[in-house]
Amino acid sequence: MRATLIYGAGDIRSEIVRDPIIQRPTDALVRVVASCICGSDLWPYRGVSPTPKPRRIGHEFVGLVEEVGADVQTLRPGQFVVAPFVISDNTCPNCQRGVQTSCLNGGHWGTKDAEGFWAEGGQGEWVRVPQADGTLVGLNETPDASLVPALLSLSDVMGTGHHAALGAGVGPGSTVAVVGDGAVGLCAVLAARRLGAERVVLMSRTPARQALGTAFGADTIVTERGEEGSARIRDLFEGLGADAVLECVGTDEAMEQAVASARPGGRVGYVGAPISGKSAPIGPLFGRNVGLVGGVAPVRAYIPELLADVLAGKLDPGRVFDSTLPLAEAAAGYRAMDERTAIKVLLAP
């Protein structure tokens, strides 16, 4: 089958690899209908995080169950499934508390588990899914093809934006500022609106992203950055700042900007993978009682609820995919996202 590998910075290759097979009775084999490239995939692509040896990449996909292991109870061949970006059994104490990203028996796509079993990366034609009952969310009916982008966004970006909004305590009447105009930031706008935010400001200086942010419900776009940007946000909200600031980047600069944009007693919900962000500045948090809640989003917990809204036509995050490429051309997709000529690239096998 065809799959995507990263060999090093700037070096993405589409290769023919061995077909995956069921290895454990709790596995499912999934034929990928659509996968995509994540902003976090750009960190190794840009050489910010190292790639010591070639490896499979990708952690977002939807597909059709091809085959299930003997112990799989909830899924059937032919069923359409959404895969969250982390593998989990959905039954351990952490999963039961909705923190499936800390599953005691979980794992990551494209890595080996403790016993040496390999989970494929998501950017391929097929994926062996460990802990299939826990990991995958199956749909009752095969959805219309037009819904695939929206369903694929539930693998990561929509659930991650939702996690940022929950972390920041967004609810009816909240004032919200979103730092980051990538797919997660844009989904965070949608999530904040869905949770009842009264006013949403998006920080963005790219016209296409500003337009999508506005379509997703942002009332105001702020183009300034850094201290100038947070001063502008404070000005927009009584000179004090927003109730909730959603940090969807992961750099120290974005975090500082987010903290400085929150009102005293407000909350920063942060989901930007802290690749260059090593610490949060306690001083400005402490003195102004700004809370910091978030982390790697347990999207598995959110898929059922968000899925219902997508199927009901109430939520359409699929528009974050502004480019579709064949799987074989994944390298061009990475280039487009790296150069910010695409917001998010869907890969169709």
Next chain:
Amino acid sequence: MRATLIYGAGDIRSEIVRDPIIQRPTDALVRVVASCICGSDLWPYRGVSPTPKPRRIGHEFVGLVEEVGADVQTLRPGQFVVAPFVISDNTCPNCQRGVQTSCLNGGHWGTKDAEGFWAEGGQGEWVRVPQADGTLVGLNETPDASLVPALLSLSDVMGTGHHAALGAGVGPGSTVAVVGDGAVGLCAVLAARRLGAERVVLMSRTPARQALGTAFGADTIVTERGEEGSARIRDLFEGLGADAVLECVGTDEAMEQAVASARPGGRVGYVGAPISGKSAPIGPLFGRNVGLVGGVAPVRAYIPELLADVLAGKLDPGRVFDSTLPLAEAAAGYRAMDERTAIKVLLAP
């Protein structure tokens, strides 16, 4: 009148200073019934924070109103009042949201305001109280002398422990770990119990503090520190950690210990003044979805509620005062707290 000044590290003096007078129509003049020494007063005492020139010190007191300015509406001479450790008007947008520590017209004891008016430190015989209507909480009746220590604790430590518990989201059934066995940490135990915590673990290696912690409701005492201490806390809670960890110290070490003691998806409520704590480690917060909520406690917001419990005999944080000294002997009180031979010293004029 007599008041306490700090001249530099280790140099506390009790001196005769000018009597305060009403300077603005919103002032009240308060005769101090009891004041006390704060753990945060030890930072300049220990030279951790600088004291460039001699200054008045102290920010916790209760007393009797002696005189009020022409515009004071809610207080009357003779009335017993509790003073929170920050001055606030209690009407600005931040105060209305319960963040009186960020009052737009507020200030700090022992400093000059923007117009050059001087607020006395709390460790004196009299205090000029700016924004008296907003700052002070008056009692309807003069309380029995036996209640003075408990009422004095509402100036800071009890409200601060409560803030830590609220920040960490303590509620009915929560599992809680408290880092710090100073007066704030001990009050945090009491606060967690009051909010319905199911189980409370206190980290302490000092017998007197362990005993008071147990009396305040701690079920288990952990004497280990650092990584060993947090490993012990995790062991006590399914190997995962506590729902809520209350960080009541303010050092980087305490913060790391607190973060490592929280379960995935748990929350650190932090109130330790970050004198040596400059940053929070984002990595362990992000990966485990541990939230960080807290800051300088807006105790003004909590006094009415906690006061009602104290007056009803349902809450007695007064036992954190294990030493009482005459105001003139404040220096001995600082020494005792610095050497940890006293938990908290009450100063009686």
